[in-house]
Amino acid sequence: MGKIIHTGSRKVGVAPGTLIHIGKKQLTEPKITVIDYNADHFQEMVAENIEEAYPFKDSENVSWINIHGVHHVDLIEKIGTNFGIHPLVLEDIVHTDQRPKVEFFDSYIYIVLKMLQYDKEKEEIIAEQVSIILGSNFVISFQEILGDTFDPIRDRIRTSKGRIRKQGPDYLTYALLDSIVDSYFVMLEIIGENIESLDDELLDSPTPKTLESIHRLKKEVILLRKFVWPLREVVNSLQRDESFFVKESTSIFLKDIYDHIIQVMDTIESYRDILSTMLDLYLSTASNKMNEIMKVLTIIATIFIPLTFIAGIYGMNFEYMPELKWHLGYPVIWALMITVALVMLAYFRKLKWI
Amino acid sequence: MGKIIHTGSRKVGVAPGTLIHIGKKQLTEPKITVIDYNADHFQEMVAENIEEAYPFKDSENVSWINIHGVHHVDLIEKIGTNFGIHPLVLEDIVHTDQRPKVEFFDSYIYIVLKMLQYDKEKEEIIAEQVSIILGSNFVISFQEILGDTFDPIRDRIRTSKGRIRKQGPDYLTYALLDSIVDSYFVMLEIIGENIESLDDELLDSPTPKTLESIHRLKKEVILLRKFVWPLREVVNSLQRDESFFVKESTSIFLKDIYDHIIQVMDTIESYRDILSTMLDLYLSTASNKMNEIMKVLTIIATIFIPLTFIAGIYGMNFEYMPELKWHLGYPVIWALMITVALVMLAYFRKLKWI
Amino acid sequence: MGKIIHTGSRKVGVAPGTLIHIGKKQLTEPKITVIDYNADHFQEMVAENIEEAYPFKDSENVSWINIHGVHHVDLIEKIGTNFGIHPLVLEDIVHTDQRPKVEFFDSYIYIVLKMLQYDKEKEEIIAEQVSIILGSNFVISFQEILGDTFDPIRDRIRTSKGRIRKQGPDYLTYALLDSIVDSYFVMLEIIGENIESLDDELLDSPTPKTLESIHRLKKEVILLRKFVWPLREVVNSLQRDESFFVKESTSIFLKDIYDHIIQVMDTIESYRDILSTMLDLYLSTASNKMNEIMKVLTIIATIFIPLTFIAGIYGMNFEYMPELKWHLGYPVIWALMITVALVMLAYFRKLKWI
Amino acid sequence: MGKIIHTGSRKVGVAPGTLIHIGKKQLTEPKITVIDYNADHFQEMVAENIEEAYPFKDSENVSWINIHGVHHVDLIEKIGTNFGIHPLVLEDIVHTDQRPKVEFFDSYIYIVLKMLQYDKEKEEIIAEQVSIILGSNFVISFQEILGDTFDPIRDRIRTSKGRIRKQGPDYLTYALLDSIVDSYFVMLEIIGENIESLDDELLDSPTPKTLESIHRLKKEVILLRKFVWPLREVVNSLQRDESFFVKESTSIFLKDIYDHIIQVMDTIESYRDILSTMLDLYLSTASNKMNEIMKVLTIIATIFIPLTFIAGIYGMNFEYMPELKWHLGYPVIWALMITVALVMLAYFRKLKWI
Amino acid sequence: MGKIIHTGSRKVGVAPGTLIHIGKKQLTEPKITVIDYNADHFQEMVAENIEEAYPFKDSENVSWINIHGVHHVDLIEKIGTNFGIHPLVLEDIVHTDQRPKVEFFDSYIYIVLKMLQYDKEKEEIIAEQVSIILGSNFVISFQEILGDTFDPIRDRIRTSKGRIRKQGPDYLTYALLDSIVDSYFVMLEIIGENIESLDDELLDSPTPKTLESIHRLKKEVILLRKFVWPLREVVNSLQRDESFFVKESTSIFLKDIYDHIIQVMDTIESYRDILSTMLDLYLSTASNKMNEIMKVLTIIATIFIPLTFIAGIYGMNFEYMPELKWHLGYPVIWALMITVALVMLAYFRKLKWI
């Protein structure tokens, strides 16, 4: 998962709107795909350069232009000029440490949030900034890296499944947001499963590794919280939007996303709570183990130290030690030692140590 | 008790309103029961299939249709079509990880919340999602598994006890909610009794088992909190509802439920507080036990180690050790040892260790 | 002090307004006392049965009917019928686990809160639910058990001291609330004194008993908080009340109670804070004690273990051990041992252990 | 510093406005001083009795009457009668456990808050309740004990420095409040210096004394917080006051105090946070020390215990032990022992214990 | 980084507006620089004395007067008189412990906040108070010490880069604030990197030094929070300002700063959370290490103590000990000892200690 703050190169005092990319540098070429559709029409293409996508700006159909590679600041600048996007918005698109937010402009709405994907090989969550420009008949989505959660949406458009082909760009935007929020549930499930298995481990056989895992999960949950918390207000603002960009019919679907976000937040808060408790618990479990170790040491030591002392007494070389001459000296001393040991054991049993 | 999040199979990016059940899969057949009544009339039946229940939609009487088995998505879809329920509501009915909420539509109100029951055999709390559709002259309730807290309500309807037969579907909805909230008190009492007995155990004879129980209770309380917290707003919205679905006469009863929910929340917060304190306490108690163990070890060791050293001295084999020849060497050394031991004991008494 | 939740017998799903007593069952007979007064008139009586109190309902004077024993549900029901009290209010009177609240009705105001008294013998705080019905010219107070904080008020009415005889039932209600809130200060003082003495004990000579007391106080404070927190809103509502039940002249007195409640809350929060700190402190103090114990053990062990080893060397029975034959072998070995011991002691001094 | 609650003698149920002093009983005589001034006029006197101060009530000049000794309830009562002050206000003046607040009456404003002074000898903070009555052309201030923070104000009035002589009683009230709030900064600085020096001590050489000091500071900060938190609302209310008591020109000065109070609150919150961290830190430091102690013990014990065992072997008295007869037996055993010791030391070095 | 409160010399009770500098005393001469510009014109000068800067007050161009050295109270007083600044504002400029705030006056806006710079040599963050007076056609900025984050802005003005030369003093003020807020990100990155490296250290090889660093970072974050939290409201007020000082065109840029501040706050909260967790973690790690130490001690001690006892037995000097005469006594005893040791080792393996 990403770090909590990019240790990038934010330049102090540069003019606002100066496009300097802040974030993970991806070495790949940018990839531009266009999907243009309405109830009856469907066209899909991979654009060689951004100029190929310009005509779709004014097509009556819904045009979805998806850009992979926001670190190509020239590309972003061209899009900004052609589609009339404010320089501060362009800056936010390339500064990939944005807090999720929505901003309303006269000719478009700007939405920025985090998409999460799980890298099964590295066993870590990959976070990526996604920006969405919702215009009157186009949607532009900006991503940092290849791969996204949008494939089922592309399929629904291609196969004309569900209502998506009959709706406008606001519904497409809803669909994109919904698939991103759905992906949060997947992450929560992964984290939840990790918590459950750590929880068992914690009480059965905790190791320093367990502690490390709890700590890592806690940091992931703190980060997730940073991503989700502001999203509630984003979706709420979209839903209440009075402009003509978000149609009333889409509003109920946004309400559904809103519910999902609250569910995600609730779960995150529960996880935080449980992980904190688990850290406290680890300490108690470690104390318990220490107690067990100390008991073993104490039992062995307190039984044998007095016995060794007794043996030491009769190992002394004084000339005049009457016991040494006694015929029954040796068995008597054994009897004494066994008695001492039994008394000690009885005492430990009384203390419930054994 | 249920897990904090279902590790189910939420599909990312599927079209909204696509009915895929998320939750515990119950293998039983669905069970549909109908109770139709007014002040003078009473009819009760178990429907073979959902079609038998359709006529009640338009009967003037209050019709209560109860469905067990929300994982039968075909059934839910049929009900949706016949009773005119929005696809997103149907989705929420079958996704059994909903946060409690209420939604107002033109022809019905949708309420979703959690019903809790205690499984005495397994000694665990069973949580189940209950959805309620309140129409103008019918109530449909959806449950995940057989068994509920509604039997006393069925009895009151059958025997015409109290005011229920004279009231409308809003009052029936109130009664269902009231019985569910009452069941929360029962769970709180069970948890409360567990806390009290753990509390005694904690100070008397804590074991790792105690720690485990505290942790389990804490997780249950966190989960309960997730279920109850949003319920306050649900009942509040219902009470303030301006539509014709909730009559003014029912409002004061909803206020009574509202009071109960606040009481439940207060108690949950107290439990959380106490359980956190108990975890801290466990650690202190473990430290105390460690101190006791260490004292025993230290007392034994510090008394006998010097004595053993003295014995060791006179176990040495030097040719010229004058003490060994003394007639009183042995008793003098015993006197020395006893003195050392008594001084040590006096020291420990001064430290208040013994 | 009472438990955080009554482990009583709340019945799930019973009709609202069904009077089942939940709380501590008191075996005594109910006791009904009536005080009827105005500026010039005073009458006091103990009623044999509730019917004797009915006439006072319509007397022009202020009539204060006090009932001890809310578990006599028949009695409560009769009062409900005669004085026109809503069944849900009656239910709340006999369910003695209410959260403090006020409810406004057309012909009366219903107030419920907790009265606290200190049982000096058992050294514990006794909590009891008090319900107050404020009518146009009567006040009915309901208590669980005999004994209350109202005696000074009775005296002021009897002796016509202060303004009470010249005022209406709203002022009497104020006086009752004021005496209950004053009793919270008494409880806070008792808890405060306990905290101060535990605090000294904690740093001087903490024992597991200290820990237990801190925990008990913490639970009492959590419970007190549950009782006081909602009271603020109760008094605030009464003060702002627009109905004719609370006269404007009484409002400034309610403001005075409001101030007191805030003071109580502030103190409770401080106590919570301090008690939490004390729990943390206990752990640190236990760790300190452990360090002291370990130092004693380590000093003794690390001094004598090497010495015992040296003695062991010269206790070996090899035929060819030249040192054993030396004339000065024994005193040289003593010198060596003393040197080792002194070096060890110097080392511990350097570590500031001794 | 004062206790968190006075363990005084609040009487339950006494009539409101009954003057019983609650607080520290001061044995001194009350002291009454009067300063009467306007731009051109200045008069200062110590009054023998309160009657001498009465005439100033109606003088056109600003009259500042300062009373030391609120436990003289007769005196307070006389002032109340002559200046027309509400009995509940008089009660608050003599009950010196008030929460800071402001109350607006027709002919005066009542302000109550805490003045803090540092007793250098006892090294403790002294808290005292100050009540201020702001009338149309007089100010009465009530203090518990001799000594205050008002001397610089008296000087400014005497020497006609600054704007004070040209302003009304509202500006005098501002000046009194400002000097009290300024004194909070002095206390914060004292506490802050204590925290800094404890912080160094904590990481260098913590002792149980350090723990005690952290705990004492934490309690002082909790108490300070109780005094300052409500003050924000007090000054805010004064500033917004619409009555003719607070002139618009004084409002900007009250805003300045408001800023100061927020600064004080911010600092208090930071201190709370840091002190909590320091308590946690102490525990970790204690654990570190324990680890150091245990390492010393373990190193010494694990080196010498095996060696002592070896020595013990060859101290046995079996008739047939071939090694004992060997010519090189003794040096070989020494070599073995030294090897064992070196291996142990190497092991500890690998563990980074030494 | 600065202390949480200046241990300066705030004088209790001095007249408001009396200029006494509170803060770090800088011994340098004050330094006054002026930059005067519009779209076509640019002039830059270092003023010998403040009188040289007076004419710029009324120039039509944007005039930026920057003052280094707020401890020169005479200088501040002269500026106050000439530019008509309220005495309380001047007081705030020289009291360098202000909470960030904005105040609106008829002829100017006063803004105060903290500028942060990193001293690479001392490896610490330097905080300094910056005050900004925004007039109709001038901006005065006040700093405590030489060096600031404004150089890129000076360059943009000099080289006419970006829009700054075409905008008014409000845009210059925005640029100053933006560069200060940008510097917070730099500090967060430095702290973030520290946290990451401590986090690795914590789980791998924690030392008391690690603990000290965590504590130091936590205090820095607490301080940073004090600086940033009120800034949100400052920028929000500026943005909503209805006066003619902040033009509508600048508002969107202020919104951009507002976003940045929220981002900073989010990150600060995450850091606080993580650092608290790290403190808890340190304790657990210390406990783990203790367990490891104790295991080593216990394993060695419990193996050799019984063996040494056995050796002690046969070191006794009783005349009648039959085993001593046995031919195989010595090897049998070795066999016994090895068996005991192996049993012990098997037991420890079962406990998973080795």
Ligand SMILES: [Mg+2]
């Ligand atoms: Mg910038």
Ligand SMILES: [Mg+2]
């Ligand atoms: Mg931006």
Ligand SMILES: [Mg+2]
């Ligand atoms: Mg990223």
Ligand SMILES: [Mg+2]
């Ligand atoms: Mg992507």
Ligand SMILES: [Mg+2]
């Ligand atoms: Mg904790």
Ligand SMILES: [Mg+2]
């Ligand atoms: Mg979806």
Ligand SMILES: [Mg+2]
């Ligand atoms: Mg959905």
Ligand SMILES: [Mg+2]
């Ligand atoms: Mg849904």
Ligand SMILES: [Mg+2]
């Ligand atoms: Mg479920």
Ligand SMILES: [Mg+2]
């Ligand atoms: Mg069921």
Ligand SMILES: [Mg+2]
């Ligand atoms: Mg009720």
Ligand SMILES: [Mg+2]
């Ligand atoms: Mg019920």
Ligand SMILES: [Mg+2]
């Ligand atoms: Mg009920």
Ligand SMILES: [Mg+2]
């Ligand atoms: Mg009830």
Ligand SMILES: [Mg+2]
């Ligand atoms: Mg009770």
Ligand SMILES: [Mg+2]
């Ligand atoms: Mg009673």
